[in-house]
Amino acid sequence: MKVNGQPQRTIWPTADNTAVEIIDQTKLPHEFVTVRLESMRDAERAIRDMQVRGAPLIGVTAAYGVALSMRHHASDAALRASCDMLLAARPTAVNLRWGVERMRALLAPLAVEQRADAAWHQAAVIAEEDVQINRAIGLHGCDLIRAIYQRTKSTVNILTHCNAGWLATVDWGTALAPIYAAIAENIPLHVWVDETRPRNQGASLTAWELGQHGVAHTVIVDNAGGHLMQHGLVDMVIVGTDRVTARGDVCNKIGTYLKALAARDNGVPFYVALPSPTIDWTLQDGVQEIPIEERAAAEVTHISGLADDGKIYTVRVTPPDSPVANYGFDVTPARLVTALITERGVVHAPDEAKLRAAFAAS
Numbered sequence: 001m002k003v004n005g006q007p008q009r010t011i012w013p014t015a016d017n018t019a020v021e022i023i024d025q026t027k028l029p030h031e032f033v034t035v036r037l038e039s040m041r042d043a044e045r046a047i048r049d050m051q052v053r054g055a056p057l058i059g060v061t062a063a064y065g066v067a068l069s070m071r072h073h074a075s076d077a078a079l080r081a082s083c084d085m086l087l088a089a090r091p092t093a094v095n096l097r098w099g100v101e102r103m104r105a106l107l108a109p110l111a112v113e114q115r116a117d118a119a120w121h122q123a124a125v126i127a128e129e130d131v132q133i134n135r136a137i138g139l140h141g142c143d144l145i146r147a148i149y150q151r152t153k154s155t156v157n158i159l160t161h162c163n164a165g166w167l168a169t170v171d172w173g174t175a176l177a178p179i180y181a182a183i184a185e186n187i188p189l190h191v192w193v194d195e196t197r198p199r200n201q202g203a204s205l206t207a208w209e210l211g212q213h214g215v216a217h218t219v220i221v222d223n224a225g226g227h228l229m230q231h232g233l234v235d236m237v238i239v240g241t242d243r244v245t246a247r248g249d250v251c252n253k254i255g256t257y258l259k260a261l262a263a264r265d266n267g268v269p270f271y272v273a274l275p276s277p278t279i280d281w282t283l284q285d286g287v288q289e290i291p292i293e294e295r296a297a298a299e300v301t302h303i304s305g306l307a308d309d310g311k312i313y314t315v316r317v318t319p320p321d322s323p324v325a326n327y328g329f330d331v332t333p334a335r336l337v338t339a340l341i342t343e344r345g346v347v348h349a350p351d352e353a354k355l356r357a358a359f360a361a362s
């Protein structure tokens, strides 16, 4: 996608192939800053501190993290240690495990002296695959948007939660990929952007990337979605996901489940866009089995923003002694999901049989 009219990805190798660069997403939307990752520890820190975030981008950054570690030490012990450290960076998005294990599976059988080059090449392959997968998700999801437009002949209103746009992937995004594809077809649409407290990925990131691309959008507080749906102002919901179980339960940013409930009560279709690395085939019951990340209380007790003097300030919003809980994700049961939008096509009323059929070798 483009930033200030220039093509931009979220992660890319430096020209001399000694490091990777990322966009520091903690600085958006007020500053566009890139950061150089030179070691596995840099990559691990970038994931943990959410300079990179979004399930697919976490997976690709972890793959590059393994590759960076192989540049320094490529022994079996070093491979094991760096994989373990990266795996512990964030618990919920399964793409992290997917990226790390794919690297480990390739590298472990190789001779130590072959590992650095092979790892670098493989990380680049994984990054490029992410782009192609998301492009396909965009085309399949666009069919759904187009169908609504052909029926209503008026602007399609889409509600999204968190950021599942190109910033959450290498390029295109998942939930926003169909939107970008529909914009390319000149389908008139408008996006309701949930602010997505506490870290405001919607207000800070989704609003920024939609604005950069010229997509009409309105930022709303997290609790506005039900009201909008009751008044016929939402034609469809599209969200991304951090982990989908084999039977189609969807884990995504906290608050997604409430949107799915409101959508069901109001007859609004609820779509989830995902690349296949987000499917955890080892799990069934998402509510019971998916580990939910709990993050620092400071994300809830404090908020940062740009003041009129042009400086960023962080201020407290809760009483100093009030305890805080900060659950990062929730699980929407498959029964509330109208369809999963994947690179293999749209899986309506998902269950394990349909999901497995979609991803059976072709």
Ligand code: MRU
Residues within 6 Å of the ligand: 053, 054, 055, 056, 093, 161, 162, 163, 164, 165, 168, 169, 173, 174, 175, 201, 239, 240, 241, 242, 252, 253, 328
């Ligand atoms: O905590 P984050 O910002 O990493 O959470 C991101 C989300 O919940 C996204 O919706 C999800 O990763 C899908 S990204 C294509």
